[in-house]
Amino acid sequence: MTNSQLVTHVPVEVLPSALDITDFLAKTAEIEELFRTAFIPTHRASQYFRWLDELRLVKQCGRVIGPRDIGKSRSSSCYREEDYKRVSCIKAWSNSSSKRLFSQILKDINHAASKGKRQDLRPRLVGCIEPFGVELIIIDNAENLQKEAFLDLKQLHEESGVPIALVGSSELDDSLELYDLISTFPSLFEFDKLEEDDFKMTLRTIELDILALPEESNLESDLFANLASSTGARMGSLIKILTKAVLHSLKSGHRKVDPEILRKITDRYGQKCLSRKEG
Structure with a gap:
């Protein structure tokens, strides 16, 4: 792992191979705290x-x-x-x-x-x-x-x-x-949204220094298109979506951000409810 680029950095303990509910809840809370306190340079x-x-x-x-x-x-x-x-x-x-x-x-x-x-x-x-x-x-x-x-x-x-x-x-x-x-x-x-290279660099920093999951999620490559379109390259939206995706991925037994779980979250995240009651 490369040295941290965060202005404020808290040591992150990588999750063990076997996850139980205490592990993934603690890990999610740790990630939430890092997102709250750390500044990601762009x-x-x-x-x-x-x-x-x-x-x-x-x-x-x-x-x-x-x-x-x-x-x-x-x-x-x-x-x-x-x-x-x-x-x-x-x-x-x-x-x-x-x-x-x-x-x-x-x-x-x-x-x-x-x-x-x-x-x-x-x-x-x-x-x-x-x-x-x-x-x-x-x-x-x-x-x-x-x-x-x-x-x-x-x-x-x-x-x-x-x-x-x-x-x-x-x-x-x-x-x-x-x-x-x-x-x-x-x-x-x-102060506009992040440009493509800046957004990819941000995703890499998040991957290494904040998420620190047992397996790499390849945010800046495999999941880039999804995250870029769903967040509009906005930092605040990115933090909220990734926190939710990590929680659900770990809860489902994955060791990284699962692409399918991420897709389900981003498909409706921040969208208006389109369903209507009949009668």
Whole structure:
């Protein structure tokens, strides 16, 4: 087995030849934990990290646009973890106000006073950006922000000079255009699905460093076409499907991801129910 390419790696114990229910449940739980905690590097993520580095260098704001389950959130969190003292990364919840947003950022950078009135929080954050050494703020799910939050972020950047990266779906661009704020976040990174070579490399990393099953499943060759079409080369969908496929394969006595079991899962996974009651 090659050396792990994972940013966070937990030693994986290969399953013994004879499997019982305790074995495959423990193995599945182990795989789920690795998928949750480990970051799988991709060319797309590396491009994203370089783009964030550029924002910090030129002190400009930007936006990251891409569909759901593509890996934007995991990549943003990983970038923050690599430089946690100088990067703040928070997730905006539904209909998020300025007060809630700035309170989250203050808490994330370990400010002693993270709560208060809206009119107090922004000046407090502006005043601590330089002393705290904050060089970049990443806001995930930014399409959830209220109009006042977008406007206050514009003012935060103007007053402190800190670059802000908004991460979200195409709805984010729609909101920025509606509020005439595209020019405030002019730099764009399109976080699209993995290209073929990148997807194959990702499958190989998953095969060796996360699944670590007794027999190779040949994800990047034998099962590639199925996984590529069923997931749309989206990391989030891939993780969910493979976790389910491993569980059912081991439960059925296989020592790898079984192609037929995978096909049955992907045929209906994430699809609407087409059956209708008669009468």
